[in-house]
Amino acid sequence: MSDREAILQARHQTETLGKRPGALVIREGALQPRLFMISYDANTLIEKEYATYDELWDSFQGRPDLRHWVDVRGYGNLELMERIMRDFGLHPLQMEDVLGDYQRAKVDVFDDNRLFMVSRMTDFTSSLEIDDDQLSLFTGPNYVLSFQDDYEDCLDSLRNRLRSNFSQMKRKPSLYLAYALTDVVIDHYFPTMAAIGDYLEGLEERIFSERRERRMLNRILRIKKDIVRFRRLVYPERDKISEILRMPDEVMPEDIKVFFKDAYDHAMQALDLAESYRENITSLTELFLSDQSNRMNEVMKVLTIISAIFIPLSFVAGVYGMNFQREAPPAGANPLNMPELYQPWGYPAVLSLMALMVIGQLFYFWRKGWMTKQR
Template sequence: MSKRKALKRRHKIIERKAGAKPGSLYVPSSALQPRFFLVSFSETFYDEKELENYGQLLKSVKERPDAKHWIDIRGYGDLSLLEHLTKDFGLHPLQVEDVINDYQRPKVEEFSDDRLFIITRMLNWSDTLQTIDDDQLSLFTGPNYILTLQSDYEDCLDPLRERIRQGKGLIRHRPVIYTAYAMLDVVYDFYFPVMGDISNYIDELEHKVLVAPSRRILAQILNLKGELIKLRRIIWPERDNLNELLRMDENLVPENMKVYFRDAYDHVVQLIDLVDSHKDMTSSLVELYMSTVGNRMNEIMKVLTIISTIFIPLSFIVGLYGMNFAHENPETGKVFPMSMPELYQPYGYPILLGLMLVLVLFQLYFFYRKGWFRSL
């Protein structure tokens, strides 16, 4: 994914007129033109195809009332399509509005005696920006169909399509609610690689902090912390969704299906634990950064202190002999016994330089014995 596209997906703008009537439908300017996919299956039957328009899709569904259908619509840049979906599948305009809004909090709603409306979010880690890309997946369950709508042409549900294609597992033998569970399960399964990528990124940031801490790295740590907060806001409602599904009546979620949703619930709880763990690790990275910067500053101050300590006695000697008090009075010739006779020594200058060199070497040896150079 290009950096420009990643930025565009990251900064989503809700194009809704303030004060509009609740349930009013609109088409965002960035919405893709819809593509129509249909997967029809039963225990002995399977058919998968992409259709040219909504009319062909609806006709294919009605032709096989005995089969289960996965109606997959990707992109909703067509207002008439939204109106037909609302009418033909008995959807509430407020629910369709939530679908188009495309950044809804994950939730589950019962909108008739045997139908559910579920919103979940598909995640992907962007290596370009080191951020989380999340896309909304909206599900409507019916007597013999499940309707999914999403804003993009790509999703994470290919493993589920392949399982239906190959007839693996129980999905062809179970009711439509099992298909809804299978979709949620695949979505949650893709959360774990995202967690792995975040864990690797945390390890990379930790290495950078220890080797060469900088403000840029600190900004990356704080950005990651914000992404984890966003991720936590996504995953916690998913747990509430599953709790709601587990408490629903038998006609919506049969008792023999609840064991699967309990398994999905366990996965989400594990994901929440991982998010909290990564968040704590990110907070520790900030503390590690501050500690590393402080230690580096202490090392710099230590070097400067050693240099200053070496030059203090040298500066004292130079300053002392820079006073130049006369040895005798030039007018009377009287000798002053408390003056500086060393000024007239023929080898005074090299002797003084040697003395200063010996003093420096002595200090270096003293600092070495004290262990001041071991951490530099």
């Protein structure tokens, strides 16, 4: 969820404060609904976008022998949402969860062993954020009713499978379509994680070349937040499928549970990847801080060497800068004061001595290996 979506969600929750349970409220910024339906059996496929709900409903009721995937994209029409709720016999509390548009992944059983399922579809955007949208599913004897708030989704691969003449989905019950939708959502977690993994590799390479430490640290912390958020999305998905696998056979037949077991394995793999990336980002943070510490040590080493060179030079310069008089009339010369002040080569001799001291120190530092840059 982007920052703007989070703000809209917070406003929607504020608008529902004090309202009765099951009251339907359309959140600000919701898109106008677009209505799609795919009707199919082993030998038939009818796919169409409907201009009006009446046209869709007539087509749905006119083909009771086919299975149907009714796909509603956009929630911005309260009257239409209420009609769909009445016609398909949906519970107001479940419809409230649909329109709330930010529910954790879950599954509920309602009248006649029908299911209400929520999944989170994810994508890693170019702005380095995990964008997630809610997919709500209702199952019926010969249909799956889906709701989503956006016109674009990750379900095109499933639509292409239905269009194929060899798809086994067209020969299976509608519960299999609900499984297939859930499986596509889970499978789409892996491209998201792959994009995050590529970005982490790029960050690791840039740690040793990036000079703007604050920008690099911000990137690390931002991707860390995305990984934590991704884990929060996948955990409920795993728990949802686990709950489906524990349902009695009259709700979820055993031949469909077999496929959900495969989806459960995919969810576990996504979680393992998320855990691995969380460990990677922790190591990356430690690597970044260690590199910054090493750079600081390099700076301190250079400053220490410079200080070590100038300390004896400052001592020599300080001694010869005391300006004690050599001559002390009328008693004559002071034998204990500096005779070098009056030697013709005194000044060059002191400068030469100071140069030899610098050369000697540099040679000593080099022999000790202090002059080489640590890698």
